[in-house]
Amino acid sequence: MAAEVTKVAVSPRARRGGFGRFMLWTAVNAAKANGASEVRLRVESTNEAAVKMYEQQGFVVDTGRGVDGVSFDFYGPTRHALNMVVNVEGDNWVLPRVLGP
Numbered sequence: 001m002a003a004e005v006t007k008v009a010v011s012p013r014a015r016r017g018g019f020g021r022f023m024l025w026t027a028v029n030a031a032k033a034n035g036a037s038e039v040r041l042r043v044e045s046t047n048e049a050a051v052k053m054y055e056q057q058g059f060v061v062d063t064g065r066g067v068d069g070v071s072f073d074f075y076g077p078t079r080h081a082l083n084m085v086v087n088v089e090g091d092n093w094v095l096p097r098v099l100g101p
């Protein structure tokens with residue numbers, strides 16, 4: 001079973017305080033607790049902050065989706081989505097760091 005994270009946003013005033021990472025951890029943890037074997041998401045390829053956060057938390061480009069992981073024009077003309085995934089089966093998913101900036 002795969003779970004999908006569809007929206008993650010932190011108030012601009014509260015960014016870089018670890019809240020995004022914490023919300024992501026909460027969602028992935030809940031998915032795992034409910035039997036998901038992987039968690040997927042899409043992110044605009046130019047969104048460096050979000051892509052970095054997902055990578056930091058173990059997500060990788062899901063080359064099995066889109067064209068080598070890219071869904072072209074997903075968000076509009078020339079706005080491409082990167083498909084990302086993390087495997088949470090068994091001990092595969094261990095979060096390196098959750099709380100704090």
Ligand SMILES: CC(C)(COP(=O)(O)OP(=O)(O)OC[C@H]1O[C@@H](n2cnc3c(N)ncnc32)[C@H](O)[C@@H]1OP(=O)(O)O)[C@@H](O)C(=O)NCCC(=O)NCCS
Binds near residue numbers: 008018
């Ligand atoms: C992406 C977003 C949710 C991150 O939330 P946040 O609370 O600021 O992120 P965190 O403080 O938990 O940071 C987690 C990691 O993400 C990365 N990161 C976050 N903001 C970053 C930035 N501006 N530049 C580079 N890396 C960034 C870093 O790797 C960071 O870890 P570090 O602080 O140890 O370096 C936030 O920037 C946001 O709301 N953006 C607008 C909405 C959006 O783009 N959502 C994602 C849609 S898919």
